[in-house]
Amino acid sequence: MAKDNLTAVLYGIENLKLEQRPIPHIADTEVLLAIDCVGICGSDVHYLVNGRIGDFILNKPMVIGHEASGVIVKVGANVKHLKVGDRCAIEPGVPCRICSYCKSGKYNICPEMKFCATPPYDGNLTHFYKHPGDFCYKLPDHISMEEGALLEPLSVAVHACRRGKVGLGSSVLIMGAGPIGLATMLVAKSMGATKVMITDLLQQRLDVATELGADFTLLMTRENKAELVAEKVEILMGSKPDISIDCCGAETTTRLSIFATRSGGCCVIVGMNAAETKIPLTNALIREVDIRGIFRYCNDYPAALALVSSGKINVKRLITHHFDITETVKAFETARHGLENAIKVMIHVQPIDSNNKC
Numbered sequence: 001m002a003k004d005n006l007t008a009v010l011y012g013i014e015n016l017k018l019e020q021r022p023i024p025h026i027a028d029t030e031v032l033l034a035i036d037c038v039g040i041c042g043s044d045v046h047y048l049v050n051g052r053i054g055d056f057i058l059n060k061p062m063v064i065g066h067e068a069s070g071v072i073v074k075v076g077a078n079v080k081h082l083k084v085g086d087r088c089a090i091e092p093g094v095p096c097r098i099c100s101y102c103k104s105g106k107y108n109i110c111p112e113m114k115f116c117a118t119p120p121y122d123g124n125l126t127h128f129y130k131h132p133g134d135f136c137y138k139l140p141d142h143i144s145m146e147e148g149a150l151l152e153p154l155s156v157a158v159h160a161c162r163r164g165k166v167g168l169g170s171s172v173l174i175m176g177a178g179p180i181g182l183a184t185m186l187v188a189k190s191m192g193a194t195k196v197m198i199t200d201l202l203q204q205r206l207d208v209a210t211e212l213g214a215d216f217t218l219l220m221t222r223e224n225k226a227e228l229v230a231e232k233v234e235i236l237m238g239s240k241p242d243i244s245i246d247c248c249g250a251e252t253t254t255r256l257s258i259f260a261t262r263s264g265g266c267c268v269i270v271g272m273n274a275a276e277t278k279i280p281l282t283n284a285l286i287r288e289v290d291i292r293g294i295f296r297y298c299n300d301y302p303a304a305l306a307l308v309s310s311g312k313i314n315v316k317r318l319i320t321h322h323f324d325i326t327e328t329v330k331a332f333e334t335a336r337h338g339l340e341n342a343i344k345v346m347i348h349v350q351p352i353d354s355n356n357k358c
Contacts, residue, residue: 007126008328008347010064013051016329021063024130028078031133033070033088035349036145038125039319040335041067041153042178044117048332054275058119065125065347066092066116069139069148071355079133087355088136089148090124091155091301092116108159108298115296125328127349137301140309141357146346147308150183150315153344154304156270157183159297161191164243164268168192173233173260176247177205179318179344180270182212184245189213190312197237199229199253204341212317226255233260241265249273255280263287270294318344325349 007021026032043053044064051058072086082088095102095110102110117123124131139148157180166172170193174181177200188196197216198209206217216236220229233256234240240262246253249271257267258280267289284291307313320343323331328347335345 005127006325006349008064008325009061010047010058011061012058014048016048016064016332018326018328021126023128026074026076026130028076029132029134030076030130031072031079031082031088031136032074032128032130033090033136034073035068035070035124035126035129036087036355037069037149037346037348037350037352038065039067039149039153039179040065040331040345040347042180044123045332045336047117047119049336052119054272056119060120062117062119063122063124063126064117065123066118067149067152068092068116068124068129069145069151070124070129072136073128076133082133082136082138087139087145087148087357089139089151089301089305090116090129090131091135091137092124092152093296094132094135106298108296125325125347125349127325137305139305143305143309144316144356144358146319146356147315149346150318150344151301151304151308153179154183154187154308154313154315155297155300156180156294157187158300158303158307160184160245160247160268160270160294161187162300163292163294164245164266166191166193166243169194170243171195171237171239171241172197173237173241173244173257174198174247175245175253175257176200176271177202177209177217178247181247182209182318182343183315184247184270185209185214186212186313186315187307188245190307195237195241197233197241199256202338202341205343208317208343220252222252224252226252226259229256230259243268245270247271251277251279258284258289258291261289263289266290266292268292268294319346321345322352323347
């Protein structure tokens, strides 16, 4: 095994460094992975720029990254379903497994959750990374390592659509055509939604949404009034949508998601922004619009993998940029500022395609 364990470490606001770290030792229930690639998430950028997300505050150096795939190089004695050489997607959140939330299947809200690159826990943008074997998913040969890494944001989309009860014949409004919004659109379509509209501030992202199958797109500005945009949505879609999914979390888009949704429908909030937001609560109450939040995902990785493996969803179009781990700082600048119409920026810890079998 190579001794190189180059790792991307966030020391504080605007302070991202590459350094060598010891190769970790694994427990009997864990596996050691040679990380192949890691996607940059908006939350990674948020920690770089702000040093915190809500109550999660960066108080000490933290390895960044949580959208990852890798190849197993060592297996703990109690791990029976995986072997050395298996290519895996890594579900980055590990719960306690024994609390009432875990036992009821809602492990994403486990109070003892240890989630990659969420303070105080290290992430996986590193050459060698250890992880519990039961949160690693073997990839079929025809699935690329990049698609494996994208199972993480895709699982967010699956969870959002499940929370909103998207189904056959649903009409869905999605705010935001970034990676999560585009993935949510793909999942909504795969679950039977027949009319899907997506909004964004950038026309080039809406063009990608159209390419991927959006039925309607709507270009917004930061000055748009949510009430007026809701009227446009109804006109373009022919009726108010059954479900609105806010993948931005800005006050304007959250307000729009409520105003736009039909009476008796459901509004799902995915994006998180300000700790407190002014919303038209009375409007939602008198029309019995359900408002549901989501936090990451739970029991959604298998579904996300099945959607990609079956060919029902193609996530490759979301990847617009590739960087080597030695170019991590440049990769983050690209993702942070949306340079060259960036959507999903992928960092390759190993040479690109070195572990792809397709």
